[in-house]
Amino acid sequence: MAALNRTYLEQSEIKMFIIIHQERWKIIIYSLFLSLMQQKIYEIALSLMNGIGPKRAKTLVSYLGSAEEVFKVRHKIDALIPGVSKQLLKAVKWEECLQRAEIELEWMDKNSIDVHFYLDQNYPKKLKQCDDGPVVFYAKGGHYNKRKNIAVVGTRKCTSYGVQMxxxxxHGLKDFNVQIVSGLAFGIDIAAHKAALEFDVPTIGVLAHGLDDLYPVGHKSTAKKMLENGGGLISEFMSNTVAEKENFPKRNRIVxxxxxxxxxxxxxxxxxSLITAGLANDxxxxxxxxxxxxxxxxxxxxxxxxxxNRAHLITCAQDMIDILGWQDELASTPIQTDLFTSYSPEEEKILNILREKGITQIDDLCHFCAMTVSQLSVQLxxxxxxxxxxALSGKRFEFI
Known part of the structure; x- marks a missing residue:
C-alpha cells in the first residue's frame, strides 16, 4: 500500500510539473507574441512619420538600431544623429503615428494581412538595395525571394498584338523559375497576370491603394485566382487609402x-510603364x-x-533569356592566369570587390558594381x- 501511495504521489508530482511548465511556456510564447506585435507597431509607425520619408527613416534605424528605439529616444535624436533637423522632428506627430499603427495592426490581424519591414528576411532582396524602397509594405499571400521577379508592364490601351506578345x-519564361510582377491595371498589366495564371506561373500584383479594396473592381476575380495560385497582392499603402494619382509612381518604384x-x-x-522603365534603369x-x-x-x-539605349530590343522570350545568360552556365574550369594580363576599369572594380569580399553572388555584385545583370555578365x-x-554554383564568383 505504501508503495502504491508513493507511486501515486510521484505521478501526481510529474503531472503537476508538466502543467506548471506548460503554463510557463504559454506565458513565454504569449510574451514573445506581444513583443513581436509591439515591434510591428513601431515599424508601421516609422513609415507614417510626416516629412521623414523612407531614406531618412532608414538612416534613423541604422543609427539607433530599431524602429522602437527611434520612438524611445525621439526627444534627443538631433543630439544623437548629425544633420537631423530639430524642426523636422518637432513636426512629427509621434503619438498619432503609433495610434494609427495600432489600429492598422488590429485590422490586419482580422483580415489575414502581413506587414514586411525593410530589414525582415522575407522583404524582397532586390528592393532592399533601393534607398527609396518602402520602410514597410503590406501583403496578402506571396513569396518574394524564391524566384526571379520579372516585371511585365505596358499601356492600359493595349492592342491585340500587345496581349499576344x-x-x-x-509562355517562353515559364520554365525559368520566374514570378511575374505587375500592377493589376487595365491593358498589359492584367494581360500579364492572366497569362501567368494560364501557364501556372506565380504572379504578384502591386497596388496603388490599401488592401481593403481592389481597383479596378473588375479585376477582383483575377486577383483571387492569383492568391490561389501562390501569388500575392502587395501595397505600401494602409487600409482606407484610395488609388490617387500620386500613388501610382510610388507603386511603380516597387515594381x-x-x-x-x-x-x-x-x-x-x-x-x-515608361516611369517604371526609368526607375529600373536608375x-x-x-x-x-x-x-x-x-x-x-x-x-x-x-x-x-x-x-x-534605355532598353534591350527583344522580339521573344528567348532574346531575353540569351541576354541574361539564363541558359548558359559559365565554364568552371580554371584557366592559368597571365601575370601580364591587363584589365579594364570595370574589370578592376569587380576584381577589387571579389578580393575584398570573397565569394560573392551575382545579384550582390550587380549592387556593388552598379551594373545590370547583362552588363556584369559580359565582364565576368x-x-x-x-x-x-x-564561377561557382548558384551564380557565385570568386577571385583566383
Whole structure:
C-alpha cells in the first residue's frame, strides 16, 4: 500500500510539473507574441512619420538600431544623429503615428494581412538595395525571394498584338523559375497576370491603394485566382487609402525595385510603364522592350527606350533569356592566369570587390558594381577567360 501511495504521489508530482511548465511556456510564447506585435507597431509607425520619408527613416534605424528605439529616444535624436533637423522632428506627430499603427495592426490581424519591414528576411532582396524602397509594405499571400521577379508592364490601351506578345513572352519564361510582377491595371498589366495564371506561373500584383479594396473592381476575380495560385497582392499603402494619382509612381518604384528585370510590351510616349522603365534603369536593372510600328501610338514609348539605349530590343522570350545568360552556365574550369594580363576599369572594380569580399553572388555584385545583370555578365565572362575569377554554383564568383 505504501508503495502504491508513493507511486501515486510521484505521478501526481510529474503531472503537476508538466502543467506548471506548460503554463510557463504559454506565458513565454504569449510574451514573445506581444513583443513581436509591439515591434510591428513601431515599424508601421516609422513609415507614417510626416516629412521623414523612407531614406531618412532608414538612416534613423541604422543609427539607433530599431524602429522602437527611434520612438524611445525621439526627444534627443538631433543630439544623437548629425544633420537631423530639430524642426523636422518637432513636426512629427509621434503619438498619432503609433495610434494609427495600432489600429492598422488590429485590422490586419482580422483580415489575414502581413506587414514586411525593410530589414525582415522575407522583404524582397532586390528592393532592399533601393534607398527609396518602402520602410514597410503590406501583403496578402506571396513569396518574394524564391524566384526571379520579372516585371511585365505596358499601356492600359493595349492592342491585340500587345496581349499576344505578353502571352507568348510568359509562355517562353515559364520554365525559368520566374514570378511575374505587375500592377493589376487595365491593358498589359492584367494581360500579364492572366497569362501567368494560364501557364501556372506565380504572379504578384502591386497596388496603388490599401488592401481593403481592389481597383479596378473588375479585376477582383483575377486577383483571387492569383492568391490561389501562390501569388500575392502587395501595397505600401494602409487600409482606407484610395488609388490617387500620386500613388501610382510610388507603386511603380516597387515594381521596378523588387524585380530582376523589367519588360515593356507596349507604351505610348508618356505613362506609368515608361516611369517604371526609368526607375529600373536608375536601379541598375535590365530593361527590355518590344519594338513596334513607328506610326502606332502604342509603340512610341518602346521604340524610344530602344532608340535611346534605355532598353534591350527583344522580339521573344528567348532574346531575353540569351541576354541574361539564363541558359548558359559559365565554364568552371580554371584557366592559368597571365601575370601580364591587363584589365579594364570595370574589370578592376569587380576584381577589387571579389578580393575584398570573397565569394560573392551575382545579384550582390550587380549592387556593388552598379551594373545590370547583362552588363556584369559580359565582364565576368571576360575575367573568367583571362583566368582571374572562377564561377561557382548558384551564380557565385570568386577571385583566383
Amino acid at each position: 505578353t502571352r507568348d513572352l510568359i 521596378a525595385g523588387m524585380c530582376d528585370a523589367t519588360i515593356v510590351v507596349e507604351s505610348s510616349q508618356k505613362g506609368g 536601379y541598375n536593372r535590365d530593361v527590355f522592350a518590344f519594338p513596334g510600328n513607328a506610326d502606332k501610338t502604342s509603340s512610341v514609348g518602346c521604340n524610344y527606350l530602344i532608340q535611346k 565572362f571576360n575575367l573568367e577567360m583571362k583566368g582571374a575569377i572562377r
